[in-house]
Amino acid sequence: MNSTVLDQMLENWKTALHQQGYRVTQPRLQVMEIVASSETPLTPQDIYQRSLEMDSPPGIASVYRTLEMMDELGLIQQIHQPGGCHAIWPALDGHQHLLICTSCGKMRIVDGNEEITAYLSNIEQQTGYQVDEHWLQLFGVCQDCS
Amino acid sequence: MNSTVLDQMLENWKTALHQQGYRVTQPRLQVMEIVASSETPLTPQDIYQRSLEMDSPPGIASVYRTLEMMDELGLIQQIHQPGGCHAIWPALDGHQHLLICTSCGKMRIVDGNEEITAYLSNIEQQTGYQVDEHWLQLFGVCQDCS
DNA sequence: TTGATAATGATAATTATTATCAATAAAGGC
DNA sequence: GCCTTTATTGATAATAATTATCATTATCAA
Numbered sequence: 001m002n003s004t005v006l007d008q009m010l011e012n013w014k015t016a017l018h019q020q021g022y023r024v025t026q027p028r029l030q031v032m033e034i035v036a037s038s039e040t041p042l043t044p045q046d047i048y049q050r051s052l053e054m055d056s057p058p059g060i061a062s063v064y065r066t067l068e069m070m071d072e073l074g075l076i077q078q079i080h081q082p083g084g085c086h087a088i089w090p091a092l093d094g095h096q097h098l099l100i101c102t103s104c105g106k107m108r109i110v111d112g113n114e115e116i117t118a119y120l121s122n123i124e125q126q127t128g129y130q131v132d133e134h135w136l137q138l139f140g141v142c143q144d145c146s
Numbered sequence: 147m148n149s150t151v152l153d154q155m156l157e158n159w160k161t162a163l164h165q166q167g168y169r170v171t172q173p174r175l176q177v178m179e180i181v182a183s184s185e186t187p188l189t190p191q192d193i194y195q196r197s198l199e200m201d202s203p204p205g206i207a208s209v210y211r212t213l214e215m216m217d218e219l220g221l222i223q224q225i226h227q228p229g230g231c232h233a234i235w236p237a238l239d240g241h242q243h244l245l246i247c248t249s250c251g252k253m254r255i256v257d258g259n260e261e262i263t264a265y266l267s268n269i270e271q272q273t274g275y276q277v278d279e280h281w282l283q284l285f286g287v288c289q290d291c292s
Numbered sequence: 293t294t295g296a297t298a299a300t301g302a303t304a305a306t307t308a309t310t311a312t313c314a315a316t317a318a319a320g321g322c
Numbered sequence: 323g324c325c326t327t328t329a330t331t332g333a334t335a336a337t338a339a340t341t342a343t344c345a346t347t348a349t350c351a352a
Contacts, residue, residue, distance in 0.1 A: 021298095022298090022299095023298060023299065023348085023349050023350075024349080024350095025298090025299065025300080025348075025349070026300095026348085027299085027300070027301090028299090039252055040252060040253065041246075041253065043339095044339085044340085045338090045339075058300080058301085059300065059301040059302070059303095060301090060302095060339095060340090061300080061301070061302085061303090061340095061341080061342090062299080062300060062301075064339095064340070064341075065299085065300090079244065079246070079253075079283070098225065099269065099273060099275055099277070100187075100225070101275070102278065102279075104186075106185055106186060107186065107187065107225075108273065110269050110272070110273065112265060112268060112269065115261070115265050115268075116265070119258060119261050119262070119265075120284070122258060122261075123245065123256050123258065123284065124286075126256070126257075127245060127254065127256065127288075128288070128289040129245055129247070129284075129286040129287065129288050129289070130286045130287050130292060131245070131284050131285070131286040132248065132285055132286045132287065133248075133284070133285040133286070134282065134283065134284045134285065135281060135282065135283045135285075136280065136281065136282045137225070137280065137281045138266070138269065138275075138277050138279070138280045139277070139278055139279040139280065139281075140270075140275040140276045140277040140278045140279070141275065141276050141278065142273075142274070142275050143274040143275070146276060167329095168329085168330095169317085169318050169319070169329060169330070170318080170319095171317075171318070171329090171330065171331080172317085172318095172331095173330085173331070173332090174330090189308095190308085190309085191307090191308075204331080204332085205331065205332040205333070205334095206308095206309090206332090206333095207309095207310080207311090207331080207332070207333085207334090208330080208331060208332075210308095210309065210310075211330085211331090
């Protein structure tokens with residue numbers, strides 16, 4: 001992310017805060033700058049650690065508060081990585097794609113793996129990456145709940 | 147998940163433990179039964195809470211230990227839900243699919259959204275669910291790292 | 293410049309997870 | 323079926339992450 005793009009992103013974010021009636025404060029700017037300029041996804045703790053190298057760094061509580069606000073405004077997204085999260089489900093045969101009802105929590109397996117496999121091959125060719133793993137999870141409302 | 151399927155799953159899991167030299171203990175069976183019979187993904191804490199209704203429930207440490215073991219054996223998978231995890235990334239325009247290098251952590255956006263959109267329509271028709279949200283994340287090794 | 297108040301920092305409280313270690317129970321050999 | 327070995331457990335301490343509290347501070351509209 002080059003400097004111009006970064007500046008643009010920060011400007012957009014500041015505008016979003018203003019539009020929603022949030023104050024543009026020093027701690028918020030510091031967190032936003034770290035998030036915008038990172039090459040990799042960062043945890044709140046990562047962000048706090050990096051902020052400590054700045055002059056008068058924000059408190060840890062402000063880091064969390066700023067991230068929560070940015071999430072509400074849709075300025076950031078959460079990235080889910082292997083080894084990260086916590087909910088458990090039996091591993092049935094092979095790789096599966098899950099459809100979770102956001103109302104009742106029920107899950108079901110969806111098929112159509114061939115289409116995804118084809119999609120992944122395309123991606124590998126386009127990017128030169130070797131894709132070892134993928135997650136596809138769908139969230140929606142089941143017939144019982146809608 | 148009906149009773150026969152559940153029993154079969156528990157049998158398979160017990161066999162897996164034996165084959166890997168793990169003992170089949172009461173606490174492990176209790177955790178496995180809860181996981182196998184649940185209609186929804188459960189957190190370790192959920193599982194612990196449910197276990198408290200059983201006779202001589204396992205300690206919380208055994209719940210974590212059992213889940214860790216089951217994960218190593220591939221008996222369970224982790225489910226990642228909105229609001230759950232912790233790594234942060236700027237939300238760029240619209241919905242995006244992310245390709246993360248498991249070696250250096252770098253991310254890139256992949257395209258091909260049309261294919262995924264078509265796939266999702268199929269799913270909606272097949273299942274009757276209204277799919278509101280989806281996550282597709284790819285993990286692999288980038289050219290620099292391989 | 294000032295006043296109202298949103299936001300902050302410091303820190304306490306809460307929650308989740310992992311580590312420790314003496315006591316216990318699973319499983320193979322008899 | 324009973325021993326013996328030792329993997330596993332439970333209780334709990336330690337660690338880590340997140341959230342809540344509240345007096346003080348800084349933003350920003352007037």
